[in-house]
Amino acid sequence: MTSDFLLSLAQAITKGLLTGMVYGLMALGLSVIFGVMRVVNFAHGELMVVGMYLAWMGFEYLQVSPMLSLPLIAAVFFVAGYALQRGVISPFIGRPEHQQFLLLLAIAILLVNACLAIAGPDSRGVQMESQFDSYELGPLVFDAVRLHAALVAVAIAGLLWLFFTRTRIGKSIRAAADNHMGALVVGLDVKRLYAFTFGVGAACVGAAGALMITIIPVTPFLAAEYTLLAFVIVIVGGLGSMTGALLGGLLIGVSEAVAGLLLQPSLKSMVSFGILILVLLLRPQGLLGKNSQ
Amino acid sequence: MTGRNTFTRRRFGQATLAGTALLGAPLPIRQALAQGGPANLKVGLLLPTSGLQAQIGQACRRGADVANEVFADMKMPVKIDIVNYDTETKPDVARTQAEKAIDAGCHMLVGAFDSGQTIAIAQVCEQRGVPLIVNIAAAPQITEQGYKFVVRNFPTAPMLITGALALHKEIFKVSGKTPKTAVLMSVNDTFGTSMINGIKALFPKLDMPYELVDTISYDPAAKDLAVEVGKAKATKAELLLPVSRLNDAKLLVQEMVKQRWEPMGVLNPGAPGLYEQDFLKTMGKYGEFMISNVPWLDPKSAMTQSLEKRHAAKYPNDQLDLNGGFTFEGILIAAHAWLTAKSTKPGDLMEALRKSKIDQHVMIGGPIQFDAKGQNVNIKASAVENLKRKPTVVLPLESAAAPLVFPMPSWNDKRRT
16 A cells, blocks of 8 residues: 555545544434434434524625634524424324324425425535635645534534433433333433423524535525434434444545545445445444344 | 408507507517518427536526527517426426427427436437427437437437547647546546447547546545545546546545545546536636636627627626537527528427528537438537636637637646635
8 A cells, every 4th residue: 555545545535534523523413312212303404404504694694703603593493393293293202103103204395395495405504714715734634614513513522421421300300211110110201201302303403504604505405314324323323322323424524535535436325325235234233222122 | 352451440549559569569570570470489498407417407408598698689580488497407307308208399309418318308209209409418419319309409318429539639739748547537427338339439439649547437426536536546546537526526626635636637528517506616726727628609700799799798707618509509409490490380490400501600610510310510628728717718729719728737736826
């Protein structure tokens, strides 16, 4: 192997790691919601696209950088997620899975069409001077926007970990996830905890959307692609595992980047799905998921 | 009864009304009526005005929007009813819209910028026996399948490539700098695949001074080209030949700047993207000095001057480029065919199209004429360099509006302002 090839490989891995961190944050919301409520959010990609549009609108009409509008978007998503769970999803908890699936699919379709009606089908992106910036570390070049997005994603994941391990409400959520009946017995308000969890999951997706718009432009049709990507990531990492979602994100990000270098770039998605099939065959619960049997 | 004056009060009233209407009518209609032209021709204009190619589709449409005004300026006794249809950048929608246009009574169709969408429309036109004038689409098969109702006023991919590669040699000759290696990056849609195949087939025959070290293809809907650009940079090629569309051209240059890849030049071998207004606007100084080897508007033509004037008046914030130019010519060709045929019957219109010889038009090249396959072979390529945020003709020298700048200055060069 030549040094040029090794440098290209290192560059691809670096890029894959940075993208993978944002992927991980996006999938984290899906994993948190499933881990606690056992509800598979089929409107996940659509929520992220809404987050991307909000960040785009903030930039386009108010000249606010997506990085600055991120906390507000996350807060709006938390409130919306909380209300959505209490008002619409809560009655479906405990109902047959196909009913939950149809409900969330209907929400997804509504969201995509709302985006289409409001923003139209054209791609919308933010144009900032920083999108042309990069940092050099020896022979490696780091894309500034990706690096900033990855650092924010890591910080949000860290805050989420602190929330679930250090706060009273976070511990209550984990308790309700581990033992639903036990949580009811000790007097926890499980319905409120579920709504809180959905709000936290939605806030993660909204934040990921605000980060993602700095990397790629948005169209309403992107939603299905990202729902699929989030599913691939959490299934590879282990559905319900937060660490698994982050690991899955990194794995998919790096594998796509390396596959793009070693094979044709247009074949990179094939590698992600290849990994998914392998994981489903060899370790169906995912790399860090718990075996249900 | 025979010798009786039949000019009654009713006839007088009718004549007065007709005269008033004629005098009050806008100039183009007045000319059409005065010169006894046939009833209005209805042309269905099919373009991707939404979706991935929306911006280019809208640029095409603007050229057609001012066509009737230009015809009036040029004293052409014609007014066309143009009905717009959006193909949404999808071949299946293009097919449906073509059927809809024909069902709505369109006598001819013009479109559709993209080869995949145009092929879908061409199949419908052939089945229904309605003439299609291709404004922009380079895939050779459009005029290679023996279609009887299709003419194309745009170069095929091999024509584009041959013209573009010939201009490459001229660029090197004029600048005195010749790169030794090049990398080809291309979208993998119908157009991109045609271009790649064409370049690979023609390259050995054209005795090019540089070696093609790699070909990297990607999805035109790609959201990110970091890996692709990284791979291209790793080849250490001195020249980048992008076969791009608009959005991917922006991603491409953005990644080149980020990854600090500074080849000797970016020479587009006959593809869209680099010369487009949105590219120039969003890329700013980084879009400067990129060269597109494409057919372009002839600034010396009186019709081009009228088109530029009308376009600037109606769309002061939009640039007129080859998209608008070729789409205008599509409508012009339809108008000429109609004037020649003096009929809206498809067979008559098609016969007139085959016999077309339009000397006065807007794009650089000889008269618009179609060969037996329906291809206009008189279109010529030019080298258009982005200078001061404007695509400017730099070659051939006799048409140059500014001197060529090659090699391309580095990303941080002071000449980029």
